[in-house]
Structures are given as structure tokens and as C-alpha cells.
Amino acid sequence: MKDIPLGGIMVVGQDQDIPGGDFSLGQAFRGLVAKPDCEDWSDEHFCETVSLPDGYLPSLSPPPPIGFILNISFSHLELDLKTMTFTMKLIIQLAWYDGRISFLNLREGAFVNTLAMDGEGSKAVWVPKLHLSDMTDQGSFSNPVVYVERQSKGYLHQDDVEYPGKDNALIFTDMVMPKFKCLLNLKMYPWDAQMCHVTITVTNVKPGNVHFVNYTGQYLGRQDLQEYLFDKWWLSTSGNTAELSFQLIRLYEKHVWTTIVPTSLLLGISYGTLFIPVESFSERGTMSLTTLLVLVSLYTEALSSLPVTSYNKKIEKWYILLIIYVSLIITLHLALSNTSNQQSNNQNFSAKDERLVAKCGKVFWKRQRRAWCSLPRAQTVLVGARIVFGFTLVVTVCFFFLNVI
DSSP, X not given: OOEEEXXXXXXXXXXXXXXXXXXXXXXXXXXXXXXXXXTTSOOSSSOOOEEOOTTOOXXXXXXXXXXXXXXXXXXXXXXXXXXXXXXXXXXXXXXXXXTTOEEESOOSSTTSSEEOOTTSSTTOOOOOOEEETTEEXXXXXXXXXXXXXXXXXXXXXXXXXXXXXXXXXXXXXXXXXXXXXXXXXXXXXXXXXXXXXXXXXXXXXXXXXXXXXXXXXEEOSOSBOSSEEEEEEEEEEETXXXXXXXXXXXXXXXXXXXXXXXXXXXXXXXXXXXXXXXXXXXXXXXXXXXXXXXXXXXXXXXXXXXXXXXXXXXXXXXXXXXXXXXXXXXXXXXXXXTOOOOOOTTOOOOHHHXXXXXXXXXXXXXXXXXXXXXXXHHHHHHHHHHHHHHHHHHHHHHHHHHHHO
16 A cells, blocks of 8 residues: 655555445545536536436426416616606516426525526426517526525435425526516506506416416515606416516606696786787787797697607697687787777767667666776777686686596
């Protein structure tokens, strides 16, 4: 027997055999310290993770019914109003059991017992293929991972510890940040609430052969998004499809201060032109026309920032209402511009005019009404327009916002 000292460690020479063994101790030493045999650079024994039966095909699914356990986590929601799309960070975990196979030498912990996927080697196992509906952009994918979670006790089989596939779950996990389509209903914009859906389908299994034993989810993002408030979400399944739905409520305070308040001030300015003396047509006309041009400009800008729809949105109806209202005021000013009446309250009337004024006073039975009847025709129309336009404005605005509430 020949011993060779190596760094204070006594190593048996490679020509020394172990009695009753199949290899020399020197060969074992070289295997332990010089060259790892496993792909994960671990020890040279217990490298295999899965044991496949003869004739196993990774393209064939387990015998039906296949019970799936689904877990979904999502966050980083961003909704693009112009393109009607949204992006999100989506983490999918799908677990199932395959009684056709068994696992070897499983270790405790997640992601430690990884397996080759379909088409990735001789030890590849069957995995479900997932399809996300209405996805416009694949975004950035991480590599999908399939691993085994040790859930039962193993038994010794030859040199390995074997775990039945029917008792230990296979888990497929993937993280994706795609862009999805979301058909927005903007009739009540900016007082709208939007509902979007993400459909996950297992494509390599018939719908009747799949059963979701359990499905859970969690939202890991913020409730207060940029323009929306994350309200609620729910998860449902049918056949080989699972659907994730969530609802967003728009935060409309910004639109109130940037749209409703400024346009309301413009509306008040336009209505205020009815209180300018009838002789000052140029002032009344200039102010009303300028207000109309500003409203049309704001309306055009709002249309360019919103998606094209076959219906008018609530904010568009607001602009249309204001434009019609100001246009009617301008029409009134134009009608009064051709009336030349410079009479004052103290001017003497003809006998015919006196009879008309007296008749008007008898109808209203009040001295104030008689004085109103004594006003020039253009000024009388202007005073009446203040009442009519004011009443119409209050009723229309109240009806508009009651419909919003």
C-alpha cells in the first residue's frame, strides 16, 4: 500500500483498490474533486431528476381528466387610452400531476428540481402550452421554468430515491410583461369605469380533459394608478380556459379642473354679454365670437387626444352643448344689430304706443311690468333673453351632471 501526502491530507494512490469494490479509491478521489459529472456541477451521483417509462412521448398529455392548480399574480398596470391597450406584469404558475413518470433524488425547495421542457432533451416531460388572448405585443419574456415540488416521501430504488409522479407536483411558471387589447367603453368619459380581461388557454389539451381543481390570484400593484383607481378583480375558469378580469375607475378630478371649470367660465362670459347695453353691439359680438372660437379650439384638441368612436363621449357632449349655447347667443346679437331704437324710458310715445303700453300694463297688473313694456323693442328682447338663456342654462347643466351622478 502506497500513501501520497497532498497538502496535509493522506491520499491513497490510484493503484490501490478497495476490497470488494468496483473502482479504485484514487478514481473516486478524482471524481470528487476534479471533474463534476452532473450538469448542475454537483456531485457525480444522483444526477437524474426524472425517470420516464418506455414509450413515453413528451407530446402526449397525461390521461384525462387533468387537474390543474392555477395561481396568477399581476401588477404594474398601465392603460393607454389612445390605443385602447394595457400592459401588465403577469406571473403564471400552473401545477399538475403526471402518474406516468417518477422522480429521482428530489431536493427540498422551489426551483431546485428543474426539468427539461418538451423538445429540450431526451428527459423532456409533457408541459401545458399556454396562450394569452388579445395580446398585441409579446413584451419581455423570462425563460419559462418547469420544476418538481417534493410533496411525499420517497423510497429507495437501486442507487436512487424515487418519488411517484402522482404524489409530487410538476409546476410550470413564467413571467411576462405583454400588451393586451382592451375594448374601452368611453360613453361616460371622463366619469367612466373600464373592465379589461386576460384569457389564458391551455392549447395542447382538449377542453373536456381539463379541470381546474383550484385557482387563486393576487394583485401586487398599487390601488391608485396614474389616471385610474384599481377597484376590483376576479378569476374564473371554464374548460381549458381561465379568465382574469379587473375593473378600473377613472380619477376625474383632473378633468374637472382642466376642462369643466375653464369652459364654464367661458360660458359665463358669453352669457354676460346679454347684460351689455343694446347699443354696444361690437363689444357684445366680439366677446361672444371670441368665446366661441376658444371653445371650438378646445373641442378640437380634446378630440385629437381621444380614440375615435362611433358615439359621442360625455366630454364631447359637454363641448357640443356649450358651442350650441354660445352660437345661439351670437345669433341673438346679430338679430338685434339691425334694430335701431334709441328711445329712452322718458321719451314721449305716440297715441298708438301709449295704448299698447297701457294694455301691457293691464295684463301684468304691476307698475314694474308697465315700465318693462315701455322699454325699446331691442332692449326688451335682450332682457327677455337674459331670463330665457339663464333658465335654460341652469336646467341643462343640472340635467347633464345628474346624468353623470
